[in-house]
Amino acid sequence: MARPDPNSRWLFISLVVLSLLAVACFAYPLYVIWPFRHQDASELGIALWVKRIGPWLSMLCAALCVAVLVLLWGRLRWFGRTAGVALVLLAAAACYGARVNVYELMFHPAGTPQFVTADHAKVDADDMVVAVRIDNVSRAYPVREMAYHHIINDTVAGEPIAATY
Amino acid sequence: MRDDQTGTFWQQISGRAVAGPLAGSQLDRVPSDELSFALWRGSARSGTVLKPVSAFAKEYATKDWDTRMKRVKTVLDFPNSGLQSRDLVLGVEAFGVSRAYLVAQLVRDQLTEDRLNGEPVLIVLGPDQKSLRVFQVRVQAGQLPSDYYRYTAGTGNATMRTPLFVDSTTGSNWNFDGCAVSGPAQGECLPLIQSTKDYWFDWRNYHPQTTVFKHPGRVRS
Secondary structure, three states, X not given: OOOOOHHHHHHHHHHHHHHHHHHHHHHHHHXXXXXXXOOOHHHHHHHHHHHHHHHHHHHHHHHHHHXXXXXXXXXXXXXXXXXXXXXXXXXXXXXXXXXXXXXXXXXXXXXXOOEEEHHHOOOOOOOEEEEEEEOOEEEEEEHHHHHHXXXXXXXXXXXXXXXXX | OEOOOOOOEEOOOOOEEEEOOOOOOEOOOOOEEEEEXXXXXXXXXXXXXXXXXXXXXXXXXXXXXXXXXXXXXXXXXXXXXXXXXXXXXXXXXXXXXXXXXXXXXXXXXXXXXXXXXXXXXXXXXXXXXXOEEEEEOOOOOOOOOOOOEEEOOOOOOOOOOOOOEEEOOOOOEEOOOOEEEEOOOOOOEOOEEOEEEEEHHHHHHHOOOOEEOOOOOOOOO
16 A cells, blocks of 8 residues: 655645644633633633634634645545545634624623613512613613623613623 | 623623633623612612513522522632621722622621722611612712711611711711711712622632722711
């Protein structure tokens, strides 16, 4: 059986590296910023940087994976082709994952907030609210709702605010 | 938090941008309160309340969520601080210093007097026996700040306007807005100081220079 030529071997290695790099664009920030996990400042800085460039870098990696597999295709046997396709699919999945905000899958955003008058609010008297007042306009955000959505993008008396909990 | 416009990441506790094109920028904090709905409604009849999003309402926290949260392990501990990681504190950052007050003790004491960098402040328990506010004890020129306050509110259907405490200098009665409702100081209001209810481990992590108030015992009543 003929041994794979060195060029093919290096191309396949680069396919593996590109696929893993795409996965890192998605997985590294997810690992670092996971809830209830301590991060130090430098680790968090790197994770946030990867998160910012991840969507584009992972897309580039996935595109290069496809290009490398096309180059290699004629030189691969069935096992190599299967592994190659798997690596490309992995890179594509990572490319999608790098664009998904998993934290908003855990805690769905409230979208455009809706409000009711105090008399119509279904809030228990002893429930806590976060209250703001801007130019005599009063707004209350029930803590039990805020503890899920975490951020409400609102405008109070013409002022854009982000109510957070 | 991350803004969609620039992709900058912002720290929720401080409002500071920590990564991205606007790194180093600072959001302005809007003065806010955490108080019971009944108390808020009594003083903001024309106010509006966030409506629950029906699709996710069943995911919202239950009434005992803070009790259950106390059992969740923290990512940081400060073992020699004298407080437990999940102790609820009222954090105040004013006059160049940070101080944490144990909420359970503030509730027991009802009225707590302190000085932050020499400035007298008063921490008042609301008529709902849950809400807390911090006031700067500043008086008009020619007057002396009181060095003795007495909590006077009872239980029952107290509202924001219910007189809560009286000061020794003028004998005026003050409500939870920090305004004198009767007596010689009637109409005057004490400046409100922003405070933050937080777990000790979190407050301590972001305020490494913070001190912890040592409660001397109940204020005289």
